[in-house]
Amino acid sequence: MLQRPFALPFRGELTAPGDGGYDQRRGLYNGLIDKRPALIAHCTATADVVAALAYGREAGLPIAIRGGGHNGGGLGSCDDGLVIDLSGMKGVRVDPRARTARVAAGCLQGEVDHATHVYGLAVPSGIFSTTGISGLTLGGGTGHLSRAFGLTLDNLLEADVVLADGRIVTASEDREPDLFWALRGGGGNFGIVTSFLFRAHPVSTVFGGPVFWDIAHAGAVLRRYRDRLPAAPEALGLFFGIKTVPPVDMFPEHTRGRRVCVLIACYNGPEDEARLALAPFRRGLPDPLIDATGPIPFPSLQAMFDPLLPPGLHWYWKGDFFEALSDEVIDIHLAHAARIPTNYSLMHLYPIDGAVQRVPPRATAWSRRHARWSMVIAGIDTERENAEAITRWAKDYWADLHPHSDGGGYVNFLMGDEGADRVAATYGENYDRLRRVKAVYDPQNLFRINQNIPPAVTH
Ligand SMILES: Cc1cc2nc3c(=O)[nH]c(=O)nc-3n(C[C@H](O)[C@H](O)[C@H](O)COP(=O)(O)OP(=O)(O)OC[C@H]3O[C@@H](n4cnc5c(N)ncnc54)[C@H](O)[C@@H]3O)c2cc1C
Structure with a gap:
């Protein structure tokens, strides 16, 4: 049939x-x-x-x-x-004069970066080139350029959408404004987006890459990161991670398999400025194990970590947002870093201040504008039999941190089992409006395989 x-x-x-x-x-x-x-x-x-x-x-x-x-x-x-x-729907058309990129819904981030780079432009997106632009945009989109240019969804100008009843509409600030508001954070709840129009920004060769320290220095590095980031220029994207040096040629042999903390930089500007901006994050700290920063084409930085996390690994992840990182929070990170269950598992803290915070919380469905950091804990491994160990580590780590968070999660870092209350907490003050928009555009909840927003009951 x-x-x-x-x-x-x-x-x-x-x-x-x-x-x-x-x-x-x-x-x-x-x-x-x-x-x-x-x-x-x-x-x-x-x-x-x-x-x-x-x-x-x-x-x-x-x-x-x-x-x-x-x-x-x-x-x-x-x-x-x-x-x-939609993965077969490809194509990116860049308008260099208008500084926009029209992107088909099946594109991966790397395909967008490839197409825009030749014009000296980039659309802010995530930190892996293999991520789909569609889910990333509709849920948020944090990455190296967030502090400078906002989330991916903050750079969305227009979307072509197939609605639940089969109609095709274009949503923008002027056309279907409620739908456009809801698409920017509401995930796949409101329709099937077939094409996105993004604002692009001048980004070409950046100064970036990772600096690794032994895990013994994680407390000092994280405290320095916390203290210095707010005053750092917004041209600097810098995120903190806890992980293991992968056993691959790209890293010196004596470092492979070492538990480490890392700062991963992306400075959109000249090298001398980048070095000045990064200096306060290094001064007085022990020498790093590896410093792999340098000038690099932006698409290469975006793709740098792809080979380390190929498709098909087993993942369990949890996320939260933080307005501040107290010493107590840092101690929790250190305690769980000591229990990392597998070499692939990691924790990342992405900065979402600067341009992200300048957008009012009600201007788009994505409401976590007061937070300064978006955190993800990912238990990852090649083997299914380690599923329980990676899941338990991620859940325990998260449970200890959650009381210190701002309460809501990030739809792009939720698993499918977090429950309706967590989705409601994620949208916070925007949740009721989202439910009303859902009732207009998808009253039967046809699009419910997602972090679901049930339609408001209308009389
Ligand atoms: C290795 C890795 C790295 C990541 N890095 C980042 C990062 O740096 N920053 C960040 O913000 N996130 C990051 N993410 C999370 C990522 O944003 C989410 O996993 C996102 O859902 C991926 O989008 P996708 O299109 O690939 O997913 P899919 O699994 O294809 O879809 C995800 C959801 O979006 C909906 N959807 C997809 N396309 C459409 C469409 N065209 N119209 C309507 N609904 C649609 C689907 O229904 C589904 O609910 C990363 C994920 C991974 C695995």
């Missing part, structure tokens, strides 16, 4: 259980999540999305929307339902 042609013209590919390529098409970045959709509609254009959606709606199937497939909870797929897979 599922293999019959769609009622509307469809030029993509349909893949169902038993078809060649099914396992490859259904595979997700997070190897911990194993979902078996009834049908995967691999779309080539908006018309395919409309056809697939009409079919799923009529057949009463659960409908998942897949961009880059990077979601931690595997929310780009579903069991026994229809996956509307």
Whole structure:
């Protein structure tokens, strides 16, 4: 029954259980999540999305929307339902005069960086080139350029959207403004975005890369980072991490396998300015194990860590936002750093001050504008049998920190099991408005394979 042609013209590919390529098409970045959709509609254009959606709606199937497939909870797929897979919808058109980039929904970050770099431009996005631009944007988008230019969603100017009833609309500040507001943080709750128009910024070769210290110095490095970041120029993106030096050629042999803390820099400006900006983060601290900073094309920095975390690893992650990092919080980090369960597991603290904080909390659905740091704890490993160990570590670590956080999470760093209260806490003061917008654009909650915002009950 599922293999019959769609009622509307469809030029993509349909893949169902038993078809060649099914396992490859259904595979997700997070190897911990194993979902078996009834049908995967691999779309080539908006018309395919409309056809697939009409079919799923009529057949009463659960409908998942897949961009880059990077979601931690595997929310780009579903069991026994229809996956509307946008990953074949590629294409980036840069307008260098207007400094904009029109991006098709199936693009990965690296494809956007590649296309914009030749014009000396970049769209602010995350720190891995393999992440899908779609899920990243609709949930937030924190990365190296956040302090300077805001979240990815702060740079969204317009989106083409297929709504639950099959209509195609363009959302912007002037057209469908409520929808445009909700898309900027509300994830895949409001429709299927087929194309994004972004503001791009002058970014070309930056000064960046990682500086690693032995984990014994993590307290000192983190305190220095906390104290100096607020006064650092916004051209400096600098995030802190706790991890293990991977056993790969890119790192000196004597450092491989060492537990470390790291500062990862991206200065959008000349090298001498970058060195000045970074000096306060180094002065008086012990010598690092590795200093791999230097001038680097922005797309290369974005892709630097891709080989270290290939698709298919098992992930369990939890996140929170912090306005401040007290000494007590730093001690909690150190205690859990000492218990890292596997060499892949990590904790990252991304700065989201500067341009992110200048956007009023109610201006977009993404409300965590008072926070200074976005934290993610990721238990990661190659082996499924370590799933319990990585999950327990991430949950225990998070449970100790959460009382010190600002209460809400980041939809792009939630698994699928965090519950409705956590989603409501994440949206905070914007939650009720989101529910009202949902009632207008998706009253039947057709788009519910996500961090779901239930439609407000209207009378
Ligand atoms: C290795 C790694 C690094 C990461 N780094 C960062 C980072 O630096 N900064 C950051 O902010 N986040 C980061 N993330 C988190 C990332 O933003 C989320 O995982 C995001 O959901 C990925 O988007 P995707 O399109 O790849 O995901 P998918 O799994 O395809 O989709 C995720 C969600 O978005 C919805 N969705 C996807 N496309 C559309 C669309 N076109 N229209 C409507 N709804 C859609 C889906 O329904 C689903 O709920 C990272 C994730 C990984 C695994």
